[in-house]
Structures are given as structure tokens and as C-alpha cells.
Amino acid sequence: MPSAMLDLVTHEEAPPRSPAVHLVGGRTLSYGDLAALVAQAERSLRHDAKALVLCAGDRDLPTLLTYLAALRLGHTVAFLPASSEIVSKYQPEFVMPGPGGGSELAALGYLPGEEVGGSHVFRRRSARPAGDIFPDTALLLSTSGTTGSPKAVRLSYDGVADNAAAIVRALGVTAAERAPTTLPITHAYGLSVVNSHLIAGASIVLTDRSPLSLALWDHVTRAGATSFAAVPTTYAALGPAHVNLLERTEIRTMTQSGARLGDELTMRLVRMMQRRHGRFFPMYGQTEATSRITCLDPAALPDHLGSVGTAVPGGVLTIAPTEAHDRAAPGEGAVHYRGPGVMLGYATGRDDLGRGPEVDVLDTGDLGYLRDGYLYLTGRTKRIAKVLGVRTSLDDLERVVERSGHPSAVVCRDDVVYLFGAGDPDVHERQRRRLAEALGVPSRHVALRHVDRLPQTPGGKVDYRALTAAVDTQEVGPWN
Structure with a gap:
């Protein structure tokens, strides 16, 4: 058994007969069914040493099975595009292309191997070792900040497991929950939905449909979905037709992360869910923290309207001094986070994967302040500009x-x-x-x-x- 691994399929919270994955078309995989398919996938990913498994797909069964199998084997999973540039930089031992992909991998030195969920896993032809990987490295996720260049974030097995468990506690996820994959699992927020529900013995509704499409709402209704995760642009686009469709579902929990959600829209969603005897949770997170950093309990609204909540269980928030600007709030500074899921560090290629932990306290790059333990975000440190010699926050101007x-x-x-x-x-x-x-x-x-x-x-x-x-x-x- 590898020194670091994560089993999201066969654990004490996941009885074999309990539902695990609800597929399009009405088929449901129990945890026992899922375990058998993952075991088959493991045979396709056997390797003498810890390997890098690149998953280029998103929210399809082959990608999900490859991801779960790689974690059980203690490999590192990279949710990155299978482009020639990425493949040459990271030299993965295995590649699971997206649906219909893979034709270009032969020219990059890869051969098709066994099928996983109906798609071939490609194995690197060269037997020459590509480079060591730090034993606790579980994931590589790309991060594309609104003002920064994309990088790969190295996340640990302990961090992935601890952050998923923290989300379960913050949201009160039980085995009865059914969460649709309304967000890409190639990004931290969407992947955290999968991890937190499987680690709790709950189930996911596997779909790659847009959260605004009628097909998605038909699927979640038929599958009995109980929760819904989305970013602010999705919630802002929900119209009367979507609200009517929501009434036909069993959804009782909604979560939001990503960009800031306006106060008016927040309270509209809170009241909508209250009428359904449900809950709406504003949240805040970053890829560099594996996923979630804070969660705002709906019971704290409207008293703490505008806040993104308190730190998830095990997390600690601090505010560090920073150069002030003309519209700075009292106590405003740089938001720092220490807790479950803080990244190992960044990577730009295979040579970086051998490095261990390089970050203890995460500088989020955000500005904010704390009031009674509740975090209020005011902007990004990179979104401070000078206008006629005066430093000002562009994010604060947007709120104005x-x-x-x-x-x-x-x-x-x-x-x-x-x-x-x-x-x-x-x-x-x-x-x-x-x-x-x-x-x-x-x-x-x-x-x-x-x-x-x-x-x-x-x-x-x-x-x-x-x-x-x-x-x-x-x-x-x-x-x-």
C-alpha cells in the first residue's frame, strides 16, 4: 500500500448497497458497483512507482473512475489539458483524454492501454523515469486568477481529505445528500463537491450540462438531487423559469463560491431557500487552499450580510498589515489562512513535483477584515490602482x-x-x-x-x- 492514498469508495461511511453515482439515463451505481469499476481502473494504472495521471476530461464516467482509482493507488492526478505543451512539461505516465480525444497522443509518445469506463487510458511509451514525485502529492489543479498567470497548484493527500471533511462538517452533509456536478471538477470548487459527498457516503449526480439548461434541471429532478452548487454569474442568471423548476426538485441546500455575490441577490436567495425550508450558504475558497476557506451559516443572516463567513473547521484566519488605500475599511489588511488544505506549493513542470511543502500560511491575495470572527472581503491586492496619484481599490469602486x-x-x-x-x-x-x-x-x-x-x-x-x-x-x- 502506498504511503499516501485516499479511498473515497470503500470506507466505513459508504455501505456497498448505498447509492454513489446517478448517471444520465436513470442508471445508479451503488458504492459496491463503483468499487468494482474503480478496481478495474486500478489495473490500467499499475506502475512500479508513484505516477502522474493526467485527466483531461470533465464530469464523465471515465474521468471519475480514473481519478478515484489513481487516488487509491497513491498516484498524483493532474486535472490539466492534454496539450502538447502540458504533456511535454509534466511528462505524465498516464493520460485519460476527454471524450473523443486521444488521437494526438501517439505523436507525443503515448500508446492506448486498457479501457476505463469505455475510454482508453494512454500510457507513456518511454520506460525512462520522468522524475520523482513527492509522496504526499495528490493533485495538480490549474489556477487562473483574474489578474495572474495560470499555474499548477500542488495539493496534498492530507489536505484533500481534511478539507473535504471540513466541508462535510460546515454544511452538515449526510449520507442522504445527492449533489449534482453543476461545476467543472477540473476546478477546486467543483471537485470539492465530489470529494465531500463521497467521503460522507453521500452520492453525486454525474452531469456535464450547464446549470442553466433545462436538461440539467430535468436530470436533477429525476435523480432526486438535494443540493446545488454554483458561482455568482449562474445565480444572477436564474430566472422565473428556473425558480419554477426548482419547486419540482428536492433541493434543500444551495452553496455559492467564486466571485463576490451582491447583498441584494444573497438575501433573495436566502429567502427563496427559507420558503423551501432549505439553506443557502455563501462560501469563499481558493485552489491554493484545496477548496473552501470559509462558510457563512444562513442563521447569521442578515446580521452578517456582506461577510463570507467564518473559517471552516480547523482553519484560522488572520489579517496582516498592508499599505492603505483611500477607501480602506477599518482593520483592513491582507487575508492570510492557515488550516486544512493549504497547498504544498506551485509547479510549472515535472521537476517541481519532487518538492515537498513550501507554504505554511497562505497569503490569499485578498484584502479584507474580521468582525467577531466573520471575514469581510474588500478586494484583491492586485486590484489596487493609482488614479491621479491616489491609491484606490477597484473592487471597492465596483461595490459603490x-x-x-x-x-x-x-x-x-x-x-x-x-x-x-x-x-x-x-x-x-x-x-x-x-x-x-x-x-x-x-x-x-x-x-x-x-x-x-x-x-x-x-x-x-x-x-x-x-x-x-x-x-x-x-x-x-x-x-x-
């Missing part, structure tokens, strides 16, 4: 003009604040004037750009790099 139903975002270039609006032009013009007033600058230093929609990162956040590029080139991208 926030209007439900009229999405907007702010970037800054050369002493000019650019307001991008995807709603009513008249509303955005009033927002532009309000920004100039809040900044105390002539109105010519706040420019308005109308767009059909705001660009998003894969994690569902506003893509500020795309907006800044639109300012620099004076052209909007394909997202508009």
Missing part, C-alpha cells in the same frame, strides 16, 4: 455602483478608470458619474464602455485581463 441586473466591472489604465457595463446604458452612465464623484476626479477620468456581456474566467469570475486588453487594443474580444 453595484446594481442588480446591470452587470458592471472596473479596470484602470493611465489615470483613467474604465467602467464596462452589460446592462441598461442609462444606468451605466449614472454609475460613471457616481464613480467620478466617489473618486473626486474630473468626469473625463472615468470612461464608459458598453458590452453585451462581461468576459469570464473558467472559474466563473470576471476576466479583468480581457477587459484590460480591450482597453489597450481599443477592441472588445470574442466574449462580447
Whole structure:
């Protein structure tokens, strides 16, 4: 048995006859069924040493089985694209391509092996060792911050297990829960839904449909889903038709993470779930913390409206001093986190995988303050800009003009604040004037750009790099 591994399939909380995975079409895999399929997948991933298994798919059965089997074998799973650049940098021993993929892997030195869930796992042809992997490394997840460059985050087996257990405690997940995969499992939030439910002996509803599609809602209704996880852009897009569909489901728990959720929308969702005798949990997390950092108990609302909650069990939040800006809140500083799931470090290639823990306290890159243990986020450290010599928070400016139903975002270039609006032009013009007033600058230093929609990162956040590029080139991208 490997020195570090994680079994999410055969443990005391998962009786063999209990449901584990609900598939499209009505078929349900029990934990016993799932264990048998995972055991078959393990035979395809046998290797003399700890191996790197690259999973390029998302929310399909072959990817899920490969992931679970690799964890039981103590390998490292990389949820990264199977591009020539990634494969050459990380040299994985095994590759599970996405559905219909794999044709390009032969040219990269890989041969098709046995099937897992109906898809071939590809094995690296070369017998030459690619490089050692630190024994406790469980996952490589990409992180694409709204202002930073993408990196791979190294996460440990202990961190994955501890963070999943912390989520179970924070949300009160029981074996009766059924969670649909409404988010990509290639990202920390979506993967945490899978991990936390399987570790609790609950079940998942496996689907890759958009959380706004009628097909998704039909599937979760038929499967008896009890929870729903989404990012703010999804919740903002829920219309009367979705609310009507929700009434047909057994969903009693909703969770939110990703970008900040406006106060008005938060309370609307809280009241909607209260009418269903359910709960709505605003949350906060980062890939560098494996997933969740805080959780806001609905019972704390509306008293702590605007907060992302308290640290998950086992976690500790602190605020470190940082250079102030003109709109800084009392006690505001850099948000630091210590607790279950803090990453081992970053990686840019195979040579980095042999390194051990390099991070004790995580500097989240966020600004915020604590009140009675509740964390209030105010912005990103990289989203502080100077306008006519005055340091100001662009995230705080967005809150100044926030209007439900009229999405907007702010970037800054050369002493000019650019307001991008995807709603009513008249509303955005009033927002532009309000920004100039809040900044105390002539109105010519706040420019308005109308767009059909705001660009998003894969994690569902506003893509500020795309907006800044639109300012620099004076052209909007394909997202508009």
C-alpha cells in the first residue's frame, strides 16, 4: 500500500448497497458497483512507482473512475489539458483524454492501454523515469486568477481529505445528500463537491450540462438531487423559469463560491431557500487552499450580510498589515489562512513535483477584515490602482455602483478608470458619474464602455485581463 492514498469508495461511511453515482439515463451505481469499476481502473494504472495521471476530461464516467482509482493507488492526478505543451512539461505516465480525444497522443509518445469506463487510458511509451514525485502529492489543479498567470497548484493527500471533511462538517452533509456536478471538477470548487459527498457516503449526480439548461434541471429532478452548487454569474442568471423548476426538485441546500455575490441577490436567495425550508450558504475558497476557506451559516443572516463567513473547521484566519488605500475599511489588511488544505506549493513542470511543502500560511491575495470572527472581503491586492496619484481599490469602486441586473466591472489604465457595463446604458452612465464623484476626479477620468456581456474566467469570475486588453487594443474580444 502506498504511503499516501485516499479511498473515497470503500470506507466505513459508504455501505456497498448505498447509492454513489446517478448517471444520465436513470442508471445508479451503488458504492459496491463503483468499487468494482474503480478496481478495474486500478489495473490500467499499475506502475512500479508513484505516477502522474493526467485527466483531461470533465464530469464523465471515465474521468471519475480514473481519478478515484489513481487516488487509491497513491498516484498524483493532474486535472490539466492534454496539450502538447502540458504533456511535454509534466511528462505524465498516464493520460485519460476527454471524450473523443486521444488521437494526438501517439505523436507525443503515448500508446492506448486498457479501457476505463469505455475510454482508453494512454500510457507513456518511454520506460525512462520522468522524475520523482513527492509522496504526499495528490493533485495538480490549474489556477487562473483574474489578474495572474495560470499555474499548477500542488495539493496534498492530507489536505484533500481534511478539507473535504471540513466541508462535510460546515454544511452538515449526510449520507442522504445527492449533489449534482453543476461545476467543472477540473476546478477546486467543483471537485470539492465530489470529494465531500463521497467521503460522507453521500452520492453525486454525474452531469456535464450547464446549470442553466433545462436538461440539467430535468436530470436533477429525476435523480432526486438535494443540493446545488454554483458561482455568482449562474445565480444572477436564474430566472422565473428556473425558480419554477426548482419547486419540482428536492433541493434543500444551495452553496455559492467564486466571485463576490451582491447583498441584494444573497438575501433573495436566502429567502427563496427559507420558503423551501432549505439553506443557502455563501462560501469563499481558493485552489491554493484545496477548496473552501470559509462558510457563512444562513442563521447569521442578515446580521452578517456582506461577510463570507467564518473559517471552516480547523482553519484560522488572520489579517496582516498592508499599505492603505483611500477607501480602506477599518482593520483592513491582507487575508492570510492557515488550516486544512493549504497547498504544498506551485509547479510549472515535472521537476517541481519532487518538492515537498513550501507554504505554511497562505497569503490569499485578498484584502479584507474580521468582525467577531466573520471575514469581510474588500478586494484583491492586485486590484489596487493609482488614479491621479491616489491609491484606490477597484473592487471597492465596483461595490459603490453595484446594481442588480446591470452587470458592471472596473479596470484602470493611465489615470483613467474604465467602467464596462452589460446592462441598461442609462444606468451605466449614472454609475460613471457616481464613480467620478466617489473618486473626486474630473468626469473625463472615468470612461464608459458598453458590452453585451462581461468576459469570464473558467472559474466563473470576471476576466479583468480581457477587459484590460480591450482597453489597450481599443477592441472588445470574442466574449462580447
